[in-house]
Amino acid sequence: MATVLEPIAPASGVDESLYEVVDGQYVEMMPMGAYSGEIASILSHFLGPFAMQHGLGKVVVEVLFLIDPARNRQRRPDLAFVSARRWPSRRPAPDDAAWEVVPDLCVEVVSPTDRAEELLGKVREYFEAGAEAVWVVYPKERVVHILEGFDRIRVLRRADTIDGGALLPGFRLPLSSLFEDEEPPAPAQA
Numbered sequence: 001m002a003t004v005l006e007p008i009a010p011a012s013g014v015d016e017s018l019y020e021v022v023d024g025q026y027v028e029m030m031p032m033g034a035y036s037g038e039i040a041s042i043l044s045h046f047l048g049p050f051a052m053q054h055g056l057g058k059v060v061v062e063v064l065f066l067i068d069p070a071r072n073r074q075r076r077p078d079l080a081f082v083s084a085r086r087w088p089s090r091r092p093a094p095d096d097a098a099w100e101v102v103p104d105l106c107v108e109v110v111s112p113t114d115r116a117e118e119l120l121g122k123v124r125e126y127f128e129a130g131a132e133a134v135w136v137v138y139p140k141e142r143v144v145h146i147l148e149g150f151d152r153i154r155v156l157r158r159a160d161t162i163d164g165g166a167l168l169p170g171f172r173l174p175l176s177s178l179f180e181d182e183e184p185p186a187p188a189q190a
Contacts, residue, residue: 021074033111057083066098067129079107102130142179
């Protein structure tokens with residue numbers, strides 16, 4: 001079992017359900033936009049039952065993972081798949097704040113508050129920790145970037161179908177099922 005450094009307490013008023021730990025320091029996460037949250041929920045709705053029915057592993061939403069014990073790096077992907085190979089399917093996740101396993105697949109759904117550099121840094125960290133794939137979903141553009149390495153990327157558009165590859169063999173989801181037909185409404189102007 002890894003030794004976890006105690007992070008410095010979050011600033012007063014920080015909602016502890018919306019944080020990550022970077023080098024032992026709490027970092028507040030901005031809440032996901034409503035449309036981005038809906039996309040994450042839809043993806044979880046399809047991916048979770050598939051993984052469970054085929055005994056492939058667990059799909060979880062907004063769970064904190066200890067991805068680098070040496071640097072006390074804890075990340076919270078919007079959605080993650082942990083294979084039965086890394087964590088037995090019938091074994092419950094621990095009750096600790098951070099799950100000491102690296103997900104096989106990390107999914108980030110881009111929200112209006114996300115910064116490109118920070119997101120790219122998280123993707124790099126996932127691969128350095130041992131993730132096998134990262135999906136970055138851009139709801140506004142209706143595009144998904146499938147990364148099978150930090151420098152290997154496929155771009156899928158609304159007319160394409162996402163597949164689970166070697167991690168989730170047989171999983172296929174037309175992106176038209178993920179993205180609504182109509183553009184989301186523009187934010188109200190103040």
